[in-house]
Amino acid sequence: MRKVGVVTEGESEVKGLPMLYPQLETRLGVQMLRPVRAAVDPLAPVAVLARGARTGIQMAFARGAHLVVFLLDREMSQTAASDRALEIERRLRGDIDDRIRVVVKDRSFENWLIASPEAFRAQRARYPKSERIESAAVPDKADRVADPCRLINSAMTKGQYDKTGDAPKILNAANVESIAANSRSFRRFLAVLGDPLFSSGSNRPAKC
Structure with a gap:
């Protein structure tokens, strides 16, 4: 079974995301590994973010992850979440490993x-x-x-x-399908995890 690691800058994500793991694992046929926290500022320059995330990402791979998803908040940045994610992802894949994907939450975990x-x-x-x-x-x-x-x-x-x-x-008490229906950035998270419903894009909710 494919193992997925998550690295995030938020303590609430570290504690909260595992509550969704049973639904995600059933839905996607993956094993979600316990999140790893990287103490980084999500608005820091890309090079600084890459350095700050390195240890957490390497730790996730050491635990057996086949894919590592780096989660960040967009916060009040004027850069589009997708553009910011792509810029960071290119740096991390070049510096560390090409099995890294980046998702920028729009605008925060909440x-x-x-x-x-x-x-x-x-x-x-x-x-x-x-x-x-x-x-x-x-x-x-x-x-x-x-x-x-x-x-x-x-x-x-x-x-x-x-x-x-x-x-x-x-x-x-949350429902993954509801979150996906109401948050584009969460749909992007599902897409990088391999959800076939969003394999062609995450702009719109999945049709029933």
Whole structure:
């Protein structure tokens, strides 16, 4: 079975993404390896990013990965996510290994979280105003939300969203198909993992 490693700059991704792994493994017939964190600034110059990611990527390959996906946030960069990903990918493949793919989340990990509104509906006590998330993210609008953390907070009446505490709980109740339907950058993630539904492009959600 093909093994896929994930390297990411975010601690919430390290803790949260594995909650989606059972769905991804069943859907794609791969084994997802535990994410590795690379302490890099996603807005750093490409050469700096490549140096910062090297150890994490090499660690993923040492664990047996046949493919390593490097995940970064776009944040407030004016460069298109696809252009930024391609630039970084070319550098990493040239410097380290050609079995590396890069996905830039548009604009952050939380944009992927809000792409699955049912995950918030499942936690009514925590997110009693979850309809606000659905209204903002559906259909296929999650990547356009400029401040997803603020949106998540608006669905709460007590406390605030905690990146490392809440993200795993949200993704544990999330649906991969919903995230793909509402986030283009997540569809790109599925495409580089080998999802046949997006083999010809990730611009639009898959047709039922």
